Amino acid sequence: MSERIILDYSIDILKDKVISVVGYGNQGRAQAIVMRNHGLNVIVGNIRDEAWERAVKDGFNVYDIDEAAEKADIALLLVPDEVAPEVYRKYIVDKVLHKDHFILGFASGYNISYGFIKPLENMDVILVAPRMIGAGIIELHKMGRGYPVLLGVAQDVSGKAWEYAAALSKAIGAIGKPGGIAIKSSFEEETMVDLMTEHTWMPLLIASFIIYFELLTKEYGVNPETAILELYASGELAETAKAMAEMGLFEQFKLHSRTSQYGQLTRLDKLLKNSFLWEFFKEEAEDISTGRFAKEWSLEQKIGSPIYRALLNRFKRSPIAEAEDKLYKVLERR
Numbered sequence: 001m002s003e004r005i006i007l008d009y010s011i012d013i014l015k016d017k018v019i020s021v022v023g024y025g026n027q028g029r030a031q032a033i034v035m036r037n038h039g040l041n042v043i044v045g046n047i048r049d050e051a052w053e054r055a056v057k058d059g060f061n062v063y064d065i066d067e068a069a070e071k072a073d074i075a076l077l078l079v080p081d082e083v084a085p086e087v088y089r090k091y092i093v094d095k096v097l098h099k100d101h102f103i104l105g106f107a108s109g110y111n112i113s114y115g116f117i118k119p120l121e122n123m124d125v126i127l128v129a130p131r132m133i134g135a136g137i138i139e140l141h142k143m144g145r146g147y148p149v150l151l152g153v154a155q156d157v158s159g160k161a162w163e164y165a166a167a168l169s170k171a172i173g174a175i176g177k178p179g180g181i182a183i184k185s186s187f188e189e190e191t192m193v194d195l196m197t198e199h200t201w202m203p204l205l206i207a208s209f210i211i212y213f214e215l216l217t218k219e220y221g222v223n224p225e226t227a228i229l230e231l232y233a234s235g236e237l238a239e240t241a242k243a244m245a246e247m248g249l250f251e252q253f254k255l256h257s258r259t260s261q262y263g264q265l266t267r268l269d270k271l272l273k274n275s276f277l278w279e280f281f282k283e284e285a286e287d288i289s290t291g292r293f294a295k296e297w298s299l300e301q302k303i304g305s306p307i308y309r310a311l312l313n314r315f316k317r318s319p320i321a322e323a324e325d326k327l328y329k330v331l332e333r334r
Contacts, residue, residue, distance in 0.1 A: 152184075
């Protein structure tokens with residue numbers, strides 16, 4: 001398995017394994033269902049909440065997390081990053097310590113990259129990170145299509161960790177179908193690209209929406225409904241993003257008018273010459289690569305997440321959010 005790109009792989013290595021999906025959220029549910037459709041022995045480990053009940057209704061054998069770990073050969077830890085270390089320490093470690101070999105799987109590189117989870121010596125530690133939301137995994141599976149996934153190995157005690165990662169990417173419906181591709185990556189690389197998305201272009205996009213909205217509505221008399229529909233509510237933005245995914249970043253320009261293309265390209269060139277943007281991206285990359293952000297977020301959680309809560313409440317009361325709420329009620333989206 002020297003090639004970085006994997007388009008298909010056999011799931012035979014998984015057929016005699018009990019696979020526990022720990023956390024039956026959107027991603028956990030999707031992966032569990034698709035793996036079961038591939039004929040694998042899948043159980044669910046979860047706390048006794050609505051997700052537990054949903055897993056039961058979906059026909060899975062559901063257990064408390066510690067019992068599911070004890071029964072399993074493979075545990076896919078698909079709970080949120082911020083609770084995964086506690087789940088691992090409280091419910092998994094003691095139940096698998098005695099096993100000759102255990103496979104611990106992640107869909108995010110975060111906790112291994114920053115050392116919040118310390119694997120046992122008897123573990124293969126693998127990353128199978130879909131670049132697709134849970135609902136999309138199920139929908140694409142029904143359509144007979146695949147999706148991208150990043151693979152990584154942090155610990156390989158069996159000598160087969162990459163094989164398990166590749167087989168799982170097939171089992172969850174990523175590869176072996178049109179549109180499917182697995183790329184050999186690493187926990188660190190997945191963490192870097194994931195956090196950089198969350199720290200740079202996504203907040204920049206939302207910030208540009210807020211500035212656009214407030215400038216046009218307050219200084220140029222544009223109706224709030226018109227501005228929000230133009231920005232994102234019409235669905236045109238989603239269609240443009242879809243075109244980028246299918247055609248490429250610059251090939252999709254052919255779908256726009258020449259006026260649009262000229263305006264976008266000249267202002268793109270202007271923005272790329274702005275040193276602030278380069279400095280902003282570089283600063284965020286440094287915060288991620290050095291672990292400064294991870295320390296910041298850990299401290300924020302320890303003191304009850306006051307900054308997170310305050311910012312969320314502030315933005316939910318912003319002018320664009322209030323105008324959006326009125327528009328979405330008219331559109332019967334709320």
